[in-house]
Structure formats: structure tokens, C-alpha cells
Amino acid sequence: MSVAEPRRIVLFRHAKADWPEVTDHERPLAERGRLDAATAGSRLADTGIPFDLALCSTATRTRETWKLAVHELAHRPKTVYEERLYEASPGELIAVLNETPDDTRNLILIGHNPGVQGLTEILTGPDTGEARERLTRRGFSTAAFAVLTFDGSWKSLEPGVATLTDYWAPSE
Template sequence: MKRLCLWRHAKSDWGDPAKDDFDRPLNARGAKAAEFMAGYITNSTYRPDTVLCSTAARARETCAPLAARLGNRVPIIYRDELYHAMPDAMLDEIRRAPDTAQTLLLVAHNPGLVLLAMALAEDPDEETALRIAHGVPTGGFIVFEFDVERWSDIADGKGRSVFFGRPRDLMTDEKT
């Protein structure tokens, strides 16, 4: 069995209209959410063996607190191809992931990420299907499981959606 985690970059800063989209950093809320989600992911059963991350500034900054927690035990692979990638390009990267990784985390962007989640979902529960259909918010985290031995065998419509979380909901849950 393989587990695929999809993590949309955290909230980015739109304060400098002259800044190129690729170079936009996280805003303060996004940095806080990335830090929280990094802790959540590393302390969960969804801790990755390998991470694939877009090279855009906001994706790298989202991934940075996770990389710090994971240390050099988990490879973080930065891929230009994941910047504003559509599902087919994301699937190509996933299918090339090392089969030694049982849990793979992909850090990328919408709209490709939500389209990928919709394509992968075999039979999501109604709440998860509605959340995916309405988009993956910044910092959103979705987990799929696949009954395959190799990443190259991942196919559309064959993943079981087992988790969907938003930073603000998870932060609230942790406070209660």
C-alpha cells in the first residue's frame, strides 16, 4: 500500500504587486499555518518518507518548517515542474517517486492540486467530496491510500481519501 499526501502551499503575500508570482513569499498567517501543519504532519500517521515540492517561494516556505522537523532523514525533492502544474504533470512526478517511500507528500498549487485530488478520489465520503469540489484552501492537506506496490501504478479514480484537513480547523481542534 502507498499513501499520497497532498499539501497546498500556505497563504501567500500579495503586498508587492511588482513581485513575480513565482517569488511571492508567505504572509504572516501563512507562515503560522505552515509551522502548525509541519508539526501536525510530523506527529501524525501521515509522516512522509519522501517529499516532492514546487520550487515557487511560497511552496518552499511552506515546506521549510517540515524539512526542519524531518531533518536529513527524509529527502525533499524540489521540482520546477510542480509550479502551477496540472494533474497529469503532478502524476508524472508522483509516478517517478522512489518506491522505497511508503508515504509521499506533494507540496504544490491550485488549481492543479484540487483537480488532482478530484481525479484520484475513488469514492470519497460526501463531506470530503464536497470539500475537494469546493477547492483545497491554502494550507489544505489531503491524504489518499492506494493498493499498489509501486508509485508508477497510481491510477486515476483508484485512491481512497482517508483525510482532509484545513489549518484553521485543525488549529481549533487542537485548542479544544
């Protein structure tokens, strides 16, 4: 693929987690989370984006979210479970994304807040439009996702280079 073709990143926050007596990393999805993850998967399928790669945090709730969501997609992308996504700052997430091979056009990252919302805001800068208005109004709730596009190589991904083209969150 040419680096001149636009790339898409979907930043997907894990679904609603339960609070049992386990470490934060091991928290499973709540019942509502399981339902929302499958609904988010259907909505991801509706976008028609053919994902080449999924980067997923190793936390239990992100792995469960992805397992339920990916089941709804027509094509299952290669999935990499990445420890660095857990509790990552936007800068740390950019560093991980900068390592993406240039033959990857469409990538989904399944992670946590405040990292995914911060990354969305940093990559899109003062972006405006309907998707930004929905994000601002709703906040980056659990099981929500943002679709960003940018031109160039993954190594060139930096603050302000992307455009927010879509945002979806489950009804609460």
C-alpha cells in the first residue's frame, strides 16, 4: 500500500466492567458491558471498515470486549495483545501506533480511558463537525469508538494530523 492513501484508526474504549474483588487489570465485563460490546461490534461492522490489525490491551475487560465485538465483523483482523496499552497515556499510545507496519491501512485499538479520549482529542486537534459535537456532548463512554483518518506513514502520526470522521456510543 502506498503511504499516500488515507489510513483509518478506530479508537475503541472497552465496554462496562464489573467491580469484583480482583485487581484492576483482571476486572471482567458487567452484563451491560457484554451487551454493549456486541452492539458496538455490529456498529463497527456497519462502518464497512476492513480492519487489517487490532491492537488490544491485555486487561480482561478489553480482551472480552474485543472477543464479543469482533464476532460481529465479516473479517477477523490479526489481533495483537499489547501490554503497553493498559493505563497508557496518549503519548504512549502514539508511540505504539508509530510502530505499525506501513502495509496496515485500517487499525483498531481497544483500550482504556482517559487514554483513548485523550488520544482522539490530541490527534484531531481543534477538529470540528458533527462527530466532534457528539463526542463532546456524550463523552467517551464505555463501548464507544471514534473513527479517525490521516495521510502519511504510521511513523508520521503525531498530534493534529488526523480528522475525526465518526463517533459512536451506546445508548445509556
